[in-house]
Amino acid sequence: MKQSLPVACVDLFCGAGGLTHGLQQKGIQVKAGVDVDDACRFAYEANNNGAIFLNRDVESLTAEELASYLDQEDYSLLAGCAPCQPFSTYAKGKDTTQDAKWKLLRSFGNLVRRVQPDLVTMENVPQLPKHAIFDEFLQAFDGYHTWFEVVECKDYGVPQRRRRLVFLASKLGPISLIPPTHENHISVADTIGDLPKIQAGETSKSDPLHAAAGLTEINLKRIRQSKPGGSWEDWEEPLVAQCHRRDSGKSFRSVYGRMRWEDPAPTMTTMCYGFGNGRFGHPAQDRAISLREAALLQTFPKTYQFMPKNESANFSVIGRLIGNAVPVRLGEVIAISIANHLERRQSQEVYKQGK
Template sequence: MKENDKEIYAVDLFCGAGGLTYGLEKSGISVKLGVDIDPACRYPIEANTKSKFICEDVASIDTSLIKREFEGCSYSVIAGCAPCQPFSTYSRSAKKKLKGNEDWRLVGHFGEIVNDVQPDVITMENVPPLTSKPIFKQFVKSLKGYSVDWKVVECQSIGLPQTRKRLVLVASKLGEIKIPEFNYRRKTVRSTLKNLTKLKAGEQDSKDNLHKACRLSEVNLERIQNSIPGGTWRDWPEHLRAKCHQKSSGATYPSVYGRMRWDSPSPTITTQCFGYGNGRFGHPDEDRAITLREAAMLQGFPKTYSFIPQEESVCFSKIGRLIGNAVPVTLGKVIGSLIRSHVSELTA
């Protein structure tokens, strides 16, 4: 299929900072619209992609806005990652108990939009625990007339330098669609971050406002100086150990205050990844936590991806949220390539 023979248009619901949108575009799919309730998502979407952005609640959006974006296309795609933050293993609220389907209602709203708009292809990305919830079974069952396949993808297998597992679902009205086994070249922290400017805690690269490291207290600076890549707080001298770690309950949290390994993938990047004490987010050999830029690159974003205007002050919590909640760009590109191959096979 020639590049311009068949136009594939997509709408990205719950688009966030644009990881999925950017990845789909890199695969050759034209993303016409990104929708998110967070106004902070407007700048990264409009600055880095060709997509328009509207700040709307997906739960109440007028679907005519979506249908309008598919006018003139050969094939239509609705993509999305319904927020599930309270139930992530890495969330601060991970201990909350699930109550029926109410906590997953945005997945239901995604399904309602799909059934109203009836796109040719659907893709949904989410956390693996969703597969055990009744709402997921209801969502799959509601896709009448679609060939459906889903798989929990270990993101290392698609070339993301990160240990991140994600549920990926694809569905097509055009014919059978399958998610293959992936075996891309494995990438590491070193291969991703090796050329960035060296920094100390609290410093910022003069040429990149996102390559900025959080300050460290004196005790945390001493702690990271006594940390080894892949090690834990158990490697520290006794006087550096936090009181909570000295209790029996603290033994269950060995991965906080850890350093990454150069020649391994990073741990799962979270919204709090810029903080040394929030996980194994210490730089492999510099005495600091990873920067926002490093976190974004470990999520597959290019070094040039802009999350805020250059003149805007960097807010770690705001940008950390955008990066940690993003669909990895690498995963978006793989999903887009799968959809394009599917369409190509049908039109060959």
């Protein structure tokens, strides 16, 4: 039985609940998740131990409303992952200071100023510290000890190559993420190797989320000629797309690729169910990975529900929920780090009292 920690949490930009689930698995009491996308509601509430879903824009939240959830335990934690579109490589070289999308990170910082939680955590894209908006965000943490670093998620037991910024802050003392936990990385085979075989366009009878998108005739021919870890360069000439024949497209070797059984997967994205959207081809079967396989590579448990029973999977909606999620395992690592932090503080207090 997992140990319960005296920490009440609200998860901002909660999505389908990856971060919430990881925090809860290691004892943090997540009371509510907030997201503007109502498609997240079912998955969030069906899997997360009484945490309620608030279909709200974070800018509409008041300090009093958040306090009603955060005051339920000895310590308060504000968590979240502000959507990262403005930090993408597509914004490189552009002045995005006035971009309206920056308001999400600003809103997070403003809530920290108003609520003054004991603890804060954020997961985001690795490019964020290179932008002036991050320095502005840090100004909200006067009186806090802060730590942030870009981590490779596969070093913490996530079976994919996924570099993410992890941010931690505490009013209680110095805090940091635990050291890497996995020198030997978890592979694709370890994660999805035991799932039933299905074909492109087929859904498993035992699991409606184990569904693979269909393939056009030409893409079926392409995947049959694709080698694990290879690229479209493995194909016969007539199958090569026109865009890859041009010099500008020859460097894009990671699309239309198969994963390798023995390696971690590539970064899961919102389009990871599509063969042509990256190296998302199954290592052995002639199809892209299924939605369930994508969820497992994001370290959601096999029992995690993304839709009501008797409903068929909507690839674009569920793909978005899975690809945008914080990996559950990363949420667990953050929770373990917070638990260690509180244990150190308690030990220090006992030591002071004994002197």
